[in-house]
Amino acid sequence: MSHGLDERAGATRELPPSSPVHAALGAAARTTALWLARRPWWLQVVLLYAASRLVTFGIFAAAALQQGTNPWFGPHPDYFHFLQIWDSEWYGRIIQNGYPAVLPRSSTGAVTENAWAFYPVFPYLVRSLALITGISWQVLEQVVAMAAGFAAALVVYRLFRHFAGHGTALWGVAFFAFFPVSAILQVPYAESLGIAFLAWALLRIVERRYLAAIPAVVLACLTRPVGVPLAVMLAALFVIRWVSRRRRPLAPGELLRLAVLTAATAASALAWPAIAWAATGVMTAYTDTEAVWRGSDLVPFMPWVDTGTYLFGPVLGPVAPFLLVAAAALYLTSSHVKLVGVELRLWCAAYALYLLAFLYPQTSTFRMMLPFFPLALAAAALSRSRAYRGAVLVMFVLLQIVWVVWLWDWAELPGGGDWPP
Template sequence: MPRGATGAARNAVATAGARVARWPWWVQVGGLYAAARLISACIFMAAALHQGVNPWFPAKPDYWSFVNIWDARWYGEVLRNGYPAVLPTDGAGNVQENAWAFYALFPILGRVVAGLTGMDPAFTLTLIAMVCGLGAALVIYKLFRHRAPHRTALWGTVFVSTFPVSPVLQVPYAESLNLLLLAAALLLVLERRYLWAMPVVALMCLSRPTGVPFAAMVGLLFLRRAWQYFAAARSAALSTDRSTASGPASQGTAAVGPAGQSGAAPHGGSQLWSLAGLTVVSGAGALMWPAIAWAVTGDIQAYTKTETVWRGHDLVPFKPWFDTGVLLFGPVLGLLAPFVFVALFAWFMMSRPVRALGTELRLWCACYLGYLLLFLHPQTSTFRMLLPLFPLALSAALISRSRAYRGAVVLMFLLLQIVWIVWLWAWAPLPGGGDYPP
């Protein structure tokens, strides 16, 4: 291409970029998110062309059939038939796979929308997932703007939108709904609107199992804010005593308490009580779905029994990580692998880009990872379960302002989307039967 033509092309791109930069923030975020989902749709359609024999439909399915597989079938089952009043068991009395593993809010929304519009239930769930994914992107941008300028917050949102498992946000899974509610809850916590956060957290606890780590996060946050509140009050009292003892000359000196060192104003008494209330609501919300399963089935362990069916063994905290470590790295290195992983994550959480996220978002990431270590059985679905760590996308954008770096991250994520969809979403039977779940 001639040099003049190259310069003209660059000028045209720069002009278009400047024009887009003047659009409202929500148009920019919505447009970039829609573009990300369109790319993911193209990957889905390309993978569908190579889909062979599978348990659900003929080979080479259309897009809508291809995205309505795996757990989407379970959500469709809940939408149509609800939850079993008696846990299904085999001849030996062992609980079998059933709908209680799938939280109710997403299929309930599907039933309401399908009833109001007359749309096909499968399409209804897909539409809800896509709308919630867009809403999550908009809320995530607003959340990131509390910690970064517009351009960096926008890049962080793009990282979330193109993350290797982000295609799950446009399929009939509850991830997009949960991401929307989680981001909204974190935004309200950052803005100290704790009373408004309560109903959001209650709904979040009925979408996916993120209630336990969220309750841990707000509980620890309450302890930190309470310590800051009483430390600031004690410091103010000591300052008043010194001022009284030394006379009027020192009355203009202001005390700086721990909250001042963190750059945020200390909580007032009413805010502290509201945060305590949110802690209680979050703890109750975390127990709500297991309690509902107990009330309907009469079995206090209905939810946990159902969840562990997919594991093939009972829940033993932390043990699956060591078992997987031994499987991957051998009997010696495998036992050390979980400790190395935790040490690396702790080191990462202390890095400057992550510290820039602030107390609340860092605390959420730490609590959620702790929850995964405590309860998760690591497998191929673990990649999908990393989505709630989305605040780390902003720290990735804060590493460098270079457009080359940020563009390379997006390109890498898009290539990994191909890996995730072809490797895990598409059905390819294993030698022993079945396939790895996405």
């Protein structure tokens, strides 16, 4: 009996007081949180995104000190030059020289790597700003990428507010901003601008302002290759709206406006391959160029089977893509993912199908996960626990370090070649 009393006495025993340092840090954190809570939503989003970019700056700066000899510059570059590598070099070529009128070919007649693999909005925007302002394009491409990231964060928040309260939407933006591959949002790539346009298009679609979405869709399709999954998503949405129109009445003319947007999206998806064809005289200029990076012509869906066989062997390997599809289907139909609404779930499903059909799985696949950003809201809504949400952010930052050091920091493989980010 006395043992039980001792246990209860121990359970109610007061904890030792916090140290002055811990108390001061706790008070500062509470004061900062209260100050932020009184600020406008847009300022909260801007400050949150700025904090994420400072973290990524520190990761990049530290990784640059470890960079050895590489194809672009000498060892141990500064932050600015460290970000000018990989595909940043291709965007720089486009800014300076545009796109080739004649496809470069090897001695065997095969198309070789060239600028037609990269969409035009980002490099031509930088080029135009450089001509107008006289500022170096190397500086402007980083400024544009950074500014586009802030714009993307603001639009993503507006999109998330259609499905969740302020706090959960803000945590969703935090998950997006600190995501392991979010480092790419501040380098001279088209990703941040592409996400901004994509989020803008999805926001208008969720609001059912279909005609107002057309400019955003056109810009998104000419910034990153998102046109095909967007068209598939809108076609599926049209079917859903048509089938359920009697149970859920639509606004007058809504189906017609959605059909116009779907047609405009399909045309936008074909625009860049058509432009490449018109400029080079080769109908397959774009697809031939894309195939160069894959090493062979693309057979839809087969790269995932081949990769599965390589990773898991001849028995389990061909089954692995089907297991991946089943897992994705279960996740997208789970109760907490339904929070993001039918439009965003259709987008994620269509984009997943697009990657499965046309992507050659490799290390760059991680970077292709950013357009799944609506799932950041579902992840934030999974639990309101600050311990859970904080742990996710810490995990994301640690994985961001892994991504930068493993993939952005260039290192030649033992057999030659490298792992691209």
